[in-house]
Amino acid sequence: MIEYITNFFYAYLSTIGFAVLFNAPVSTFIKSGFAGGLGWVIYVFSNGIFESVLVSAFIASLVIAIIGEFFAIVDKNPITVYIIPGIIPLVPGFGLYYTMLSLVERNFGMAANYGTEVLLISIAISGALVIVLSLNSYRRQIQKKRREMRNK
Amino acid sequence: MISTNRKKTLIMALYAGEIMLKNGAETYRVEDTIIRLCKSRNYQYVEPYVTPTGIFVSVDTKGESQDEIVTYIKRIKSRRINLNKVAEVNNFSRNFVESNMDLKEAMTMLKDIDKLKSFSKHIDAFLGGGVASGFFALLFGGDMPAFLGAFIIGSIISYILTYLNSMEFPPFLSNICGGAVAAGLAILISYVTPLINITLDVDKVITGSIMVMVPGVAITNAVRDSIAGDLVAGLARAVEAIIIATSIAVGVGFILTLWQIMLGGSLS
Structure with a gap:
């Protein structure tokens, strides 16, 4: 349990660090930090259950996207502001760096390993984001249709 | 004779898109914003094509004859992430669509957003x-x-x-x-x-x-x-x-x- 709390704390603060680097509006810091921290804890937790980086990254990004969408609707900010710092702990930037480092060191087998993982993880994360975003635009379409029906 | 208003709307919408793209907004969001801004002033035909290195937009009133179409191309050279500006342009576009703001005022607002300072x-x-x-x-x-x-x-x-x-x-x-x-x-x-x-x-x-x-x-x-x-x-x-x-x-x-x-x- 303690492990999850410290993990949440670390991910929360590093997400806020990135929010500063990305010049996010100050009022969104605490919320995007919350998305990042909770996403990372869920990632660690589901990694223990499924033992698959891909599934965990997918579930965690789903949660981050839902939290981001919620805050985006409440605060009328674009969801980008919450999601981009929030997914930072999950995102395979290091994988891409290791891929290139392996290539520079002429270790082509390792490069292929890392490269495949990068591709799959980024597909898992962006797939989760796309699912939540499409559900939200579906919800908006329905609301719009209802409003038009009422006006007729 | 192409009305100057149409050109000004196009220039304003593209400027809004440029600020968003330069500061880390997604491609679909930039296209969406340009379409909304133009359609709110009754230009029904809007075709934006956005890539990280350039924006292309065509605007016309109706999709029928298209003999008064206006096109504007903008090259984007540098990109970084500044989410504050993305959020501000998003707010601006919501206000612009919902109100009767004139184009001059809109341009000054966008210029102010573009000049927003980042953290020290x-x-x-x-x-x-x-x-x-x-x-x-x-x-x-x-x-x-x-x-x-x-x-x-x-x-x-x-x-x-x-x-x-x-x-x-x-x-x-x-x-x-x-x-x-x-x-x-x-x-x-x-x-x-x-x-x-x-x-x-x-x-x-x-x-x-x-x-x-x-x-x-x-x-x-x-x-x-x-x-x-x-x-x-x-x-x-x-x-x-x-x-x-x-x-x-x-x-x-x-x-x-x-x-x-x-x-x-x-x-x-």
């Missing part, structure tokens, strides 16, 4: 680069010395990157410098710390401190754009991410190899 470089370095690097070192299983090392080196790298960017160095060069400085300082500190009976995990320190440069968001956005069907934009962003990753790897790899050859060190 000291805040950027310590609260941004330092905190992000330090806590990432902890997240990757580092201990307290690794946290401090990554915090210090991350802040220094932030200063260096801000300076090189303000001098308009190409990102490729500034990232090579960043990687080399991260590896060099981490190794240097690891030779000093045994004097006060602390062992430093060089690998964790380097991992934490290059976190601020690593293109994780870029590669995820590339895949997102590709999934959304913006294939050209997706490819462009993927290439950008690969170039950044390569330049960091070159910087770090160079110093690590030098360390192995000259001093016989290695990452355990």
Whole structure:
């Protein structure tokens, strides 16, 4: 349990660090930090259950996207502001760096390993984001249709 | 005779799109904003085509004859992430669509948004680069010395990157410098710390401190754009991410190899 709390704390603060680097509006810091921290804890937790980086990254990004969408609707900010710092702990930037480092060191087998993982993880994360975003635009379409029906 | 109003609307909408794209908004959001802005002033035919390196927009009143169509092309040269400006343009576009704001007022508002100041470089370095690097070192299983090392080196790298960017160095060069400085300082500190009976995990320190440069968001956005069907934009962003990753790897790899050859060190 303690492990999850410290993990949440670390991910929360590093997400806020990135929010500063990305010049996010100050009022969104605490919320995007919350998305990042909770996403990372869920990632660690589901990694223990499924033992698959891909599934965990997918579930965690789903949660981050839902939290981001919620805050985006409440605060009328674009969801980008919450999601981009929030997914930072999950995102395979290091994988891409290791891929290139392996290539520079002429270790082509390792490069292929890392490269495949990068591709799959980024597909898992962006797939989760796309699912939540499409559900939200579906919800908006329905609301719009209802409003038009009422006006007729 | 093409009305000047149509041109002004187009210029204003494209300027809004340009600010968003330059500051890290997704391709679909930029296209969506341009369409909304133009349609709110009754230009029913709007075709934006947005890639990370340029925006193309055509506008006309109706899709029938199209003999008064206006097109504007804008080349985008540099991109960075400034989410505050994205949020501000988003607010602006909501206000513009819902009100009867005239175009002159809209242009001045957009210019004000474009001039918005970012955080000072000291805040950027310590609260941004330092905190992000330090806590990432902890997240990757580092201990307290690794946290401090990554915090210090991350802040220094932030200063260096801000300076090189303000001098308009190409990102490729500034990232090579960043990687080399991260590896060099981490190794240097690891030779000093045994004097006060602390062992430093060089690998964790380097991992934490290059976190601020690593293109994780870029590669995820590339895949997102590709999934959304913006294939050209997706490819462009993927290439950008690969170039950044390569330049960091070159910087770090160079110093690590030098360390192995000259001093016989290695990452355990």
